[in-house]
Amino acid sequence: MTPSLSTASATADTFTLGPLQNGPACCIPTPILSIENLSLHYGDKPALAEVSLDIYRGCITALIGPSGCGKTSFLSALNRLSDLIPGCRVGGRIRFGDADIHDPAIDLQGLRRKIGMIFQKPNPFPLSIRRNLEMPLREHGVDRQDELDEKIRQALTDVGLWDEVHDRLDAPALGLSGGQQQRLCIARAIVLEPEVLLMDEPCSALDPLSSAVVEALIQRLRGRYTVVIVTHNLAQARRIANYAAFFWMREKVGKLVEFGRCQQLFDMPRDDLTAAYIAGISG
Amino acid sequence: MRELIGKPAPDGPDLALTIAIWGGAALVAGSFLALLGDLLWHGAARVSWDFLVMAPEHAGKTGGIGPILASTVAILAVALLAALPLGLATAIWLSNFTRGGSLLARQVNLSLDVLAGVPSIVFGLFGNAFFSVVLGMGFSIAAGGLTLACMILPIFIRSVESGLSAVPDEWRRGAAALGLSQAAALRHILLPAAAPAISAGMMLGIGRALAETAALIFTSGYVDRMPESLLDSGRALAVHIYDLSMNVTGGDQAAYASALVLIVLLLAINSVAQTLTGRFLARRISQP
Ligand SMILES: Nc1ncnc2c1ncn2[C@@H]1O[C@H](COP(=O)(O)OP(=O)(O)OP(=O)(O)O)[C@@H](O)[C@H]1O
Ligand SMILES: [Mg+2]
Numbered sequence: 001m002t003p004s005l006s007t008a009s010a011t012a013d014t015f016t017l018g019p020l021q022n023g024p025a026c027c028i029p030t031p032i033l034s035i036e037n038l039s040l041h042y043g044d045k046p047a048l049a050e051v052s053l054d055i056y057r058g059c060i061t062a063l064i065g066p067s068g069c070g071k072t073s074f075l076s077a078l079n080r081l082s083d084l085i086p087g088c089r090v091g092g093r094i095r096f097g098d099a100d101i102h103d104p105a106i107d108l109q110g111l112r113r114k115i116g117m118i119f120q121k122p123n124p125f126p127l128s129i130r131r132n133l134e135m136p137l138r139e140h141g142v143d144r145q146d147e148l149d150e151k152i153r154q155a156l157t158d159v160g161l162w163d164e165v166h167d168r169l170d171a172p173a174l175g176l177s178g179g180q181q182q183r184l185c186i187a188r189a190i191v192l193e194p195e196v197l198l199m200d201e202p203c204s205a206l207d208p209l210s211s212a213v214v215e216a217l218i219q220r221l222r223g224r225y226t227v228v229i230v231t232h233n234l235a236q237a238r239r240i241a242n243y244a245a246f247f248w249m250r251e252k253v254g255k256l257v258e259f260g261r262c263q264q265l266f267d268m269p270r271d272d273l274t275a276a277y278i279a280g281i282s283g
Numbered sequence: 284m285r286e287l288i289g290k291p292a293p294d295g296p297d298l299a300l301t302i303a304i305w306g307g308a309a310l311v312a313g314s315f316l317a318l319l320g321d322l323l324w325h326g327a328a329r330v331s332w333d334f335l336v337m338a339p340e341h342a343g344k345t346g347g348i349g350p351i352l353a354s355t356v357a358i359l360a361v362a363l364l365a366a367l368p369l370g371l372a373t374a375i376w377l378s379n380f381t382r383g384g385s386l387l388a389r390q391v392n393l394s395l396d397v398l399a400g401v402p403s404i405v406f407g408l409f410g411n412a413f414f415s416v417v418l419g420m421g422f423s424i425a426a427g428g429l430t431l432a433c434m435i436l437p438i439f440i441r442s443v444e445s446g447l448s449a450v451p452d453e454w455r456r457g458a459a460a461l462g463l464s465q466a467a468a469l470r471h472i473l474l475p476a477a478a479p480a481i482s483a484g485m486m487l488g489i490g491r492a493l494a495e496t497a498a499l500i501f502t503s504g505y506v507d508r509m510p511e512s513l514l515d516s517g518r519a520l521a522v523h524i525y526d527l528s529m530n531v532t533g534g535d536q537a538a539y540a541s542a543l544v545l546i547v548l549l550l551a552i553n554s555v556a557q558t559l560t561g562r563f564l565a566r567r568i569s570q571p
Contacts, residue, residue, distance in 0.1 A: 125471070
């Protein structure tokens with residue numbers, strides 16, 4: 001039987017992802033995604049060049065930098081969502097585990113299932129809350145109704161939405177508040193059990209309270225998922241990330257300026273640009 | 284801010300606009316009602332079960348419209364069976380290219396609009412040359428239905444295509460990012476979201492097809508016997524009305540009655556079509 005989760009005080013401790021990890025989350029960094037010399041063009045216009053970094057398994061990596069420096073473009077290269085944009089070309093090499101994601105033989109749908117994505121603007125489908133989760137599961141071959149129900153309940157609990165919506169799972173998802181919609185989108189991604197979650201400014205369309213809820217959720221995802229998150233909120237990056245990457249425009253092309261442990265990048269930046277950017281925003 | 288208080292809003296222009304809008308609506312609804320009333324007044328007396336099932340006699344002056352109804356439905360069925368799948372497929376394929384608002388997209392849309400505006404007599408001549416002569420179908424329900432299919436394709440494609448293009452890109456990206464196939468995205472999100480446009484396109488097509496005479500005279504002909512196969516010639520209702528009112532003296536009452544049947548048929552088919560698209564597509568979408 002499903003345990004009763006409807007007590008009002010249960011919101012904080014019904015998460016099933018385990019307690020928040022306080023210590024260093026990834027003592028021995030092992031790369032799950034290796035990006036080598038990545039470049040990205042929209043038509044003739046270069047947007048990113050010479051980006052090389054490793055994304056470590058189980059860690060949260062924050063991408064920071066000014067508007068237009070190619071953070072969204074970088075994310076969409078990682079799950080090959082850039083394929084959808086006409087005229088967008090990606091160069092360089094991206095290894096995911098031991099596969100090259102540009103291998104023509106790769107199973108693209110399988111890749112995108114393993115590398116989930118959350119967008120800046122919440123984009124639940126115009127279906128019911130339940131069908132938002134059920135439809136992708138079914139498309140990926142989960143057919144048994146009890147298994148579907150269990151996975152849906154689990155995912156909604158993981159994002160802290162179960163208590164709020166369990167009695168109206170068949171209501172339209174577009175009727176939820178912005179913060180709830182964004183958590184539903186996160187649930188929709190994690191119900192497919194991905195390894196990596198790409199998040200493009202997931203809190204920027206939300207009010208401060210919803211934003212704090214989503215941020216706490218992301219903290220809990222650490223360890224179980226590898227998270228790559230774009231954020232303009234440096235305080236947030238500093239609070240949640242293990243690693244940080246700083247992008248900047250040089251000659252109108254986005255470049256990776258500095259990549260390192262989050263604390264090192266914020267407290268002892270090696271590059272003057274990084275120092276100036278951090279000081280400029282926080283000081 | 285003082286001056287904002289205590290002054291009633293000037294409602295002159297607002298009032299004029301309101302009157303204009305309601306007046307316009309009343310004019311449109313009124314003329315439709317007048318038309319319907321006219322048809323009822325002149326034709327209702329003739330419409331009976333016998334009229335619907337009996338064969339026409341004396342060139343339609345007496346008797347009924349049984350074979351003509353059968354031919355009409357058969358022609359329409361051929362037209363829809365050919366146009367709907369082909370049109371859907373084309374619109375889906377096109378919307379992949381036209382979404383960005385590129386030059387190609389605008390040209391494709393422009394040529395569809397031009398095609399949709401081509402006078403039906405031109406389609407009739409084409410259908411006669413191609414289906415009746417080249418493909419050897421002669422004057423037949425098949426040739427007429429396929430000609431009508433060519434005629435309604437541009438309207439249908441255009442409206443489905445614009446419906447699909449209007450679906451927010453974020454749903455497409457969301458579906459792709461979940462590793463859904465294009466077919467799954469179409470089936471679960473894009474087609475249901477475009478359902479109103481699909482059904483509107485279908486109504487326009489059905490309306491145009493049922494009202495068509497010029498394109499059919501050259502292709503399905505005007506034999507008013509009960510057709511036995513799709514390769515028989517068959518007279519469509521609109522052709523029958525045209526014939527009664529132009530060529531048959533004393534055929535006015537039958538023409539009115541047939542027109543009344545045509546309008547009722549149009550309304551009935553449209554509501555069935557709307558319910559079907561609603562059931563299969565729009566129901567699966569839930570808007571708050
Ligand atoms: N679909 C597109 N077509 C053409 N150019 C694009 C497209 N998307 C982004 N660009 C360009 O690529 C560059 C990088 O854009 P990108 O969206 O990756 O920046 P960003 O770092 O995510 O910015 P922001 O912080 O504002 O979200 C910009 O100059 C932008 O104009
Ligand atoms: Mg961006």
